[in-house]
Amino acid sequence: MPEATxxxxxRQPAAVTAMFDRVAPRYDLLNLVMTGGYxxxxxxxxxxxxxxxxxxRILDVAAxxxxxxxPLERAGAEVVASDPSPGMLAAGxxxxxxxxxxxxxxLDLPFADASFDAVTISFxxxxxxxxxxxxxxxxxxxxxxxxxxxxxxSTPTTPLxxxxxxxxxxxxLPALGRLASxxxxxxxxxxxxxxxxxxxxxxxxxxxxxxxxxxEYRNLSRGVVAIHRGTRPMDAA
Numbered sequence: 059m060p061e062a063t064x065x066x067x068x069r070q071p072a073a074v075t076a077m078f079d080r081v082a083p084r085y086d087l088l089n090l091v092m093t094g095g096y097x098x099x100x101x102x103x104x105x106x107x108x109x110x111x112x113x114x115r116i117l118d119v120a121a122x123x124x125x126x127x128x129p130l131e132r133a134g135a136e137v138v139a140s141d142p143s144p145g146m147l148a149a150g151x152x153x154x155x156x157x158x159x160x161x162x163x164x165l166d167l168p169f170a171d172a173s174f175d176a177v178t179i180s181f182x183x184x185x186x187x188x189x190x191x192x193x194x195x196x197x198x199x200x201x202x203x204x205x206x207x208x209x210x211x212s213t214p215t216t217p218l219x220x221x222x223x224x225x226x227x228x229x230x231l232p233a234l235g236r237l238a239s240x241x242x243x244x245x246x247x248x249x250x251x252x253x254x255x256x257x258x259x260x261x262x263x264x265x266x267x268x269x270x271x272x273x274e275y276r277n278l279s280r281g282v283v284a285i286h287r288g289t290r291p292m293d294a295a
Contacts, residue, residue, distance in 0.1 A: 071163070071187045074185050074187075078122070078141075078145060078146050079144060083145075089181075100180075107287060108176055112134030113134065113135070114175040115174045116135045116136070116138070116177070117138050117177045118138065118178050119177060119178070120180070122141055122150065123146055123154070126178070128157065130178075131157060136158075138158050139157050140161075147159050147161055164182075164196070167195050167198070169199045172200065175205075176200070178206070178207040179209075184251045197290055200290045202292045202293070203290060205288070206270055206287065207287055208287075209283060210283070211255065211283055212261075212281055258286075265286055269291070273286065274286070
């Protein structure tokens with residue numbers, strides 16, 4: 059994979075965390091507005107891909123305010139919503155007091171080996187300073203035979219759609235950020251992460267390199283978003 063598109067390139071953890079602290083109060087609302095409501099459909103697809111079962115332990119990494127963790131908990135799973143941003147966690151605890159939240163860095167998760175049946179991360183992997191290290195750390199806390207589900211913004215499947223998507227990300231996303239957020243630079247940063255992120259096949263290859271088996275992906279909204287799935291090998295140490 060070209061160095062310019064490697065996941066997590068030049069993400070400074072402290073700066074990223076501070077940015078999310080600032081946008082936390084309106085982050086979920088802005089996501090809904092900026093995606094035209096599609097984020098709700100994408101999250102439903104993620105829940106279906108995880109297929110949570112009653113009694114399972116599931117870790118939601120970079121969970122923000124816990125929006126993605128709520129349907130997993132409603133399915134009867136024991137869910138931990140982890141995030142490094144105190145601002146996101148504070149907003150999440152106010153909105154979802156029944157959820158279990160943990161202040162946790164994806165590069166150094168404070169959980170025992172093989173302690174979760176499934177691990178998921180939605181729209182957060184591209185913001186991690188070293189995504190490959192995070193994928194290996196996530197593998198550590200997932201039990202052998204356990205599953206990984208990643209949902210991330212990706213590369214549209216046709217040249218015309220890619221061109222339109224690039225224009226929207228470059229112009230509309232920062233413009234909406236200026237109108238609706240007290241932190242417009244945050245949305246310029248988020249636009250840059252989308253445009254420099256790995257495409258579906260490249261990310262699948264990285265996931266395999268990091269110790270996951272049976273890696274596959276599914277495009278949503280013609281590749282604007284992709285869900286990647288993998289399995290922790292049964293013979294994993």
